Amino acid sequence: MESTLISDSVLVCNYINGNEKSLEVLILRHKQRIFSFILSKVLDRDLAEDIFQDTFIKVINTLKRGAYNEEGKFLPWVMRIAHNLIIDHFRRQKRIPTFKNTDEFDIFSVISDDVLNIEKQLIKNQILEDVASLVEELPDDQKEVLVMRLFKDMSFKEIAENTDVSINTALGRMRYALINLRKLIEKHQIVLVNS
Known part of the structure; x- marks a missing residue:
């Protein structure tokens, strides 16, 4: 069966069941969209590559732990992971203002x-x-x-x-x-x- 015809959820199941190639198909299928999203936020190709890799390390770890439960919603789930990693990056850079619960909340x-x-x-x-x-x-x-x-x-x-x-x-x-x-x-x- 052509890999392009296999749904994300089937590929995820196959990967969880030991088929490493399925993850490669998923990454290739969604790389452009996820990478473009990350790049549009961080505006730095090297940093975008790092966050893209971190995103898939997190994806792999979550799948291997058996903690994935977003049946049929693989791409939005990965995009959320990427989005959170972007926010984490900016927070580490101390460039995100934090909100304090005071009357001076501005x-x-x-x-x-x-x-x-x-x-x-x-x-x-x-x-x-x-x-x-x-x-x-x-x-x-x-x-x-x-x-x-x-x-x-x-x-x-x-x-x-x-x-x-x-x-x-x-x-x-x-x-x-x-x-x-x-x-x-x-x-x-x-x-x-x-x-």
């Missing part, structure tokens, strides 16, 4: 009007995924500013114009939205950054 240090760099973009994506549902619990005026800022990428000048308030009022609403969001995050025990 999301502006992460989400600025400047073009977001790679590490901050990773953090922003994580935050957007984790807190999107909590935004609904905020008061309407705070929710409106937060949605415009985080989800529509509008500047505070644009938010002020769209909501017919001063920039200071828009900033104030954003600040209160973030304070309330932090309380909701603590209440729901959401972790903003994978530890």
Whole structure:
């Protein structure tokens, strides 16, 4: 049977059952997509190669331990491993801002009007995924500013114009939205950054 016709899940099973060649087929099948994803985040070919190799070392170890249970979802699982390794890399570089639960909690240090760099973009994506549902619990005026800022990428000048308030009022609403969001995050025990 042509290896290209064999599904990922069958190849995974074959590898777990001792067929080393199956893993090679899986790596070749998905290398381009996974490597491109890693490279797009780290912007360094050598580093991307290292993270790609680390990703598959983790894949192999997990499969050999019998801890793989993502039936039919091999690629998304590998992409998640790669994504976590990228975040680990940036954290080791001490370039990811960490969040402290204080009243000075300042999301502006992460989400600025400047073009977001790679590490901050990773953090922003994580935050957007984790807190999107909590935004609904905020008061309407705070929710409106937060949605415009985080989800529509509008500047505070644009938010002020769209909501017919001063920039200071828009900033104030954003600040209160973030304070309330932090309380909701603590209440729901959401972790903003994978530890």
